[in-house]
Amino acid sequence: MKxxxxxxxxFLVEEGKKDNDIMVFDADLAMxxxxxxxxxxxxxxxxxxGISEQDMIGTACGMALSGKKVFASTFAxxxxxxxxxxxxxxxxxxxxxxxxxxxxxxxxxxxxGPTHQCIEDIALMNVIPTMKVLCPADxxxxxxxxxxxxxxxxxxxxxxxxxxVPTIYNDESNFxxxxxxxxxxxxDGTIFAVxxxxxxxxxxxxxxxxxxxxxxxxxxxxxxxxxxxxxxxxAKETDILVSIEDHSIIGGIGSIVSNVLCEEYPKKxxxxxxxxxxxxxxxxxxxxxxxxFTKEHIMENxxx
Numbered sequence: 001m002k003x004x005x006x007x008x009x010x011f012l013v014e015e016g017k018k019d020n021d022i023m024v025f026d027a028d029l030a031m032x033x034x035x036x037x038x039x040x041x042x043x044x045x046x047x048x049x050g051i052s053e054q055d056m057i058g059t060a061c062g063m064a065l066s067g068k069k070v071f072a073s074t075f076a077x078x079x080x081x082x083x084x085x086x087x088x089x090x091x092x093x094x095x096x097x098x099x100x101x102x103x104x105x106x107x108x109x110x111x112x113g114p115t116h117q118c119i120e121d122i123a124l125m126n127v128i129p130t131m132k133v134l135c136p137a138d139x140x141x142x143x144x145x146x147x148x149x150x151x152x153x154x155x156x157x158x159x160x161x162x163x164x165v166p167t168i169y170n171d172e173s174n175f176x177x178x179x180x181x182x183x184x185x186x187x188d189g190t191i192f193a194v195x196x197x198x199x200x201x202x203x204x205x206x207x208x209x210x211x212x213x214x215x216x217x218x219x220x221x222x223x224x225x226x227x228x229x230x231x232x233x234x235a236k237e238t239d240i241l242v243s244i245e246d247h248s249i250i251g252g253i254g255s256i257v258s259n260v261l262c263e264e265y266p267k268k269x270x271x272x273x274x275x276x277x278x279x280x281x282x283x284x285x286x287x288x289x290x291x292x293f294t295k296e297h298i299m300e301n302x303x304x
Contacts, residue, residue, distance in 0.1 A: 001166055002138070002139040002165070003139075003160075003161055003162060004103075004137075004138065004139065004142045004160040004161050005032075005033060005103040005104070005160045005161065006034050006139070007136075007138075008035075008101055008103070008146065008158075008160055009033075009034025009035060009036070009037035009038065010034075010037065010139075010143070011142065011143045011146050011147075012024055012035060012037060012038040012071065013037050013038055013041050014143075016038055016041060016042050019069065020045075021067070021068050021069045022045065022068070022069045022070075022071070023045050023047070023060075023063050023070050023071070024038045024045060024046045024047070024070075024071045024072075024073070025048075025049060025056050025059065025060040025063075025072040025073070026048050026049070026073050026074065027048070027050065027051060027056045027073075028048060028049075028050050028051045030046070030048060032104065032162075033073040033075075033103045035071075047059070047060075047063075053074055053078045053079065053086075054083050056072055056074065057083045057086035057091060058086055058090055061086075061091050061096045061098055064096045064097050065094075065096060069097075069099075070097075070098045070099065071098075071099045071101055072098060072099070072100055073101045074103075075102065075109075075116065075118070076102035076103065076104055076106075076118035076121045076159065077115070077116050077117070077118040077121075079100060079102040079121070079157075080102060080118060080120065080121035080124045080125060080157075087128065087157075088128050091155040092128045092129060092130050092131050092154075092155050093129075095130055095153070095154050095155070096155055097154060097155075098155050098156070099146070099150075099156050100155065100156065100157045100158065101146075101158045101160060102118075102121060102158070102159055103160040103161070104116065104118070104160075104161070104162045105121060105135075105159045105160065105195070105246070105247075106118065106119060106161065106196065106246030106247060107274065107280075107284065107288070107291060108161050108162055108163045108284040108287075109162055109284070110162070110163070110281075110282065110283055110284035110287065111281055111282065111283070113281035114279040114280060114281065117278070117279035119246070119247050119248045119274045119279060120247075120248055120251070121157075121159065121247070122135075122159065122223060122247050122251065122253065123247075123248065123251025123252060126223065126224050126251065126256065127251075130154050130155065131154075131155050131156075131224065132154065132155070132157070132222075132225070133159070133223040133224040134149070134156065134157070134158050134221060134222055134223065135158070135194045135195040135223055136160070136195070136221055137165065137168060137169070137193075137194070137195055137198035138166065138167045138168050138169055138198075138199070139165075139167055140167060140173060141168075141173065141175060142160065144169075144173065144174075144175045145158065145175050148175060148176060148177065152177055159195060159223075161195060161196050162284075163196065163284050165196055165199055166199050168198060168199055169181075175221060175222075176222070177222055177225065178222050178225040178227060180218050180220050180222060180226075180227035180230045181218070181219045181221065182218050182230065182234075183202060183216060183217040183219070184205060184214070184217060185214075186205075186213075186238065187214060187237055187238055187239070188213045188214045188215055188239060188240065188302070189208075189213070189215045189216075189239060189240035189241070189242065190215065190216050190217075190218060190234040190240070190242070191204065191205065191215060191216070191217045191242050191243075191244065191298060192218045192234075192241070192242070192243040192244070192253060192254075192257050192269075193217060193218070193219060193220070193245065193253075194220050194221065194223065194245050194247075194253050195245070195246060197244045197245055198219045200288075200293060200295055200298070201217045201295075201298065202217050204302075205217050207299060208299060208302060213302065215238075216234065218230060220253050220256075223253060223256065224256075226256055226260065228260050228264065231257055231261065232260065232261075232264050232265045235261055235265045240270070240301070240302055241257075241261075241267060241268065241270065242269070242270045242271075242272060242298060242301050242302070243257050243269060243270070243272065243273070244272040244273065244293065244298060245272070245273045246273070246274075246288075247273055247274065248274045248275075248276075249271040249272075249273035249274060250276065252273055254269065254271035254272075254273055258271075270301050272292055272293070272298065272301070273291075279291075
């Protein structure tokens with residue numbers, strides 16, 4: 001069990017040792033985003049801009065334009081919310097090669113409450129021209145996705161979480177821009193998931209297998225560009241389609257999958273996510289039960 005934000009911090013230290021061009025920016029949250037790991041090792045390449053997220057994006061973009069490999073971090077609510085204009089007009093419009101690593105996304109933030117639970121960031125980032133949007137499901141996928149981001153041009157938004165999640169990948173797993181990973185070849189149904197919900201979807205897959213039902217799980221770690229071919233193939237090959245995400249169902253992966261289906265292979269999709277409402281304050285595991293982010297809730301949709 002490890003959080004994707006901690007894996008991010010470890011990645012920065014590992015890569016920073018090999019590459020002196022890696023620069024890291026933060027906005028007074030280095031302990032929480034885990035960029036303090038990099039700061040402790042390479043203090044001259046870590047820049048804490050303070051509680052000024054717009055300045056952080058502008059300054060980080062300037063550093064990136066000088067040819068450095070830049071990572072900028074803060075909570076998702078501050079990255080996608082407070083600094084949206086700078087991300088849109090400076091990072092994306094100028095096609096700056098920058099990695100925007102937003103931690104503490106979704107209601108899994110827990111006790112920080114609805115003001116800090118960013119459930120809109122996928123929708124906000126997905127609509128920005130040229131922006132690439134990625135969301136790893138565990139520690140291994142975090143490091144592998146960040147690794148290929150180093151070789152991708154333009155702005156990238158990488159969505160990371162606060163809570164610990166189980167490791168589901170291994171060192172042989174592969175990741176690429178525009179890709180996805182499919183677990184199983186079942187023909188009874190498909191569960192599309194992303195980030196924290198991939199592990200939950202896999203739990204549901206195991207429980208359904210005990211009932212003699214054969215399902216597959218698709219980790220849509222590349223949200224933009226999304227793996228359209230896999231989505232369409234799953235629609236053709238399986239009877240029931242469900243999406244689950246720690247994000248609003250408005251503009252999230254459910255909406256993205258629905259758009260692909262509408263354009264290429266019309267089929268019903270059941271969306272599990274945050275309805276048109278805010279989150280609540282509380283232990284994230286209890287919040288996941290409240291909002292239906294559980295294997296039991298997924299199974300209900302397949303058993304009805």
